[in-house]
Amino acid sequence: MTTQAMDDARRWLGERGVRQVGDGWVSAEAPDQPLTAAQVAHSWAGEVFAADDLDAAGQVRLAFGLLDLLDEYWVTCEIRFAHQDPAGPLPVDALWDGYRRRLEAERDAETLTYSLWVDWFEDRATVETAFGEVLGNDIDRVVAEGSDALVRRARRVLACSGPVPWPVKENAYDTAVRLPVLHPALFKGLLAGYHDVYGALEPAAALALLERMRLPADTPHVEELRLVLAAGQANHRQDPGVWDSAVRARS
Template sequence: MTEHQGLTVNGVRLAYQVAGPAGGEPLLLLPALGETADDWAAVRDVLARDRRVYALDLRGHGRSERAGAYSLELMRDDVLGFLDAVGLDRVDLVGHSMGGVVAFLVAQHSPWRVVRLVLEDAPPPFPREPRAAVRPEGELAFDWAVVPALRSQLDRPDPSWLEGLSLITAPTLVVAGGPDSHVPQEALAELARRIPEARLTTIPVGHLVHAAAPAEFTEAVTAFLADVPDGEVARRWLAEDGITQTGPDAWYDADPPVGTLTGEDVCNGLGSMAFTDEGLDLAGRLRVALGLMDLLGGHPLVTWQIHSAHLGPEGPLPAEPLWGGYRRRLEAVREYPAIAESLWSDWFEVWQTAEEAFAEVLGNDRDRLEAGAPEPLLRRARRVLEVSGPVPWKAKAATYEAAVRVPELHPAVFGGLLAGYHDVYGQLEPEPALALLDRLDLPAGTEHRDALRRVLAAGHRNHHRSPEAWSGAWSEAMPSE
């Protein structure tokens, strides 16, 4: 049964529909320009089988108030105010066309409010050629004043919208309508590339995907929403202790003493507790720990616990959530400094785990390293090679050889060689390392290249075993560097 309700947000009366079990995970649907909550009827009931589904009439549309003032930013603020008014801290968000623009504006403005994001054939925030809008005859289900106000924004989008795509932390599904859609499909692909955790799927039925192919649309969306990200697992774990996010690096602790915490505070208080939670199995504890890294960044109390649990009495940790989790983050567009730092200090500098960790995050895939390899694999390779200095030479030599086949990885191979010489746990094999160095196509004047070549040619393996050798080589190489 679908209920029709209304409330006032930002001084504007908004109408909405709600369906599904009261205890279901919340899902908010935002319609296209000129459409209303009724537009979701073809898919609403399927989505509401086990979810609490809200469909909103945006200001100026349907049963919502004709507000007079219209912009995509005002609609974004209406959505955030709506979530506050109905008591939803976080929500899965689906937007079609203009509703998709509003959805990604919400997700970049307040990323902690969006669990997962679905953008259905939404106009990407790239300038486009303006087209004259002609008012249809007869009575409209929306205020015509919305059209010129929003079309002008869509034609000349604020540059911050494009820049803000990188701020979206929610896993995102971009649903494209294919060649029959008026939305440029190559621009949709670029939209997906610019959102850090986005994937693209095409259902080639034109712009009205959910109406033209409701079964295919709901299948794609429900499968996507069924995948709970590690960050959400960690949020739910924190919420059990009364800790919820209220802003960038701001967390509210409902337990006495009540107050606001930073991410550092949360890590200091709870970072070491994930692997002591007896209510979770080992895989569940690992997902919480990885999720804390996603939410809060690197912290020794989190990353060290993962490594310790792997070597501890209950270890080793399950391979797929552990190494699959590392690989996915190393391949992501989003930067995960904590992952690289953890690889270096927690795994590669410890002899018991260095070879296993290197093989799992890169070595086992070395045969796939070639020019034209998928960009996610090359991103992973680049990030791993740069921190691979402590890994024993015999464990990484073949992977270094493979990486040399890919010119764009040459700087990362050089970084690994240089780190291998300088890290206290590193040890190069001078002859093969020198041969490898001489095959790298590096920019002229690459800092420390000549000094590294001199110490390797002299047979030195590590800076800390012969510090005077590096000092001398660096001094001799200074004129050319």
């Protein structure tokens, strides 16, 4: 995320008669009718990929600038639509560098992690590539260097990695557990992997991983997860009663 990207997006909108006024937006066509960021995103994010004065990489960078500016999930949808369009795919370096850089930034990244979770990670056609690009391919470097930015990205990806199939994320999890600062996010990923409708753990391997974690004493559901994994449960949907029993046992 850069100020330049936001400035470029603001300028691009301005050329189309859309400008920021206070906390909202107005268009030249109806200056007395305030627009929300969501309305601007739905009206204009898709148009980025029809901008004939930009090459494909430039379009991707402009789209991410709009995301920085508007912080609206719909912008990520349009990015994904363009990637999967018959005219796609988008340049992968620009696409995934856009995700990685924003996942590493100090600014809140909830829109990005939601996009990863519900779009890229829950889709079996895209999950392997997406997870690899945002964490799996360089998890060794993340753990070895341990910089604030890399750790921030790893935390965010691990926490939303519940839907990622176990074979796709197993190596990343096994590597991440070596860095204690990642343990809370890794636990969130395990817990989500148990409960998410698309998730599934490998119980023995997940339990072994859980036993290696050092978590704050007040972390909720650690014992419940330990009990269901010890019972060989891969996912909540396998037998919801097992989790319910574990909760009662902890009461």
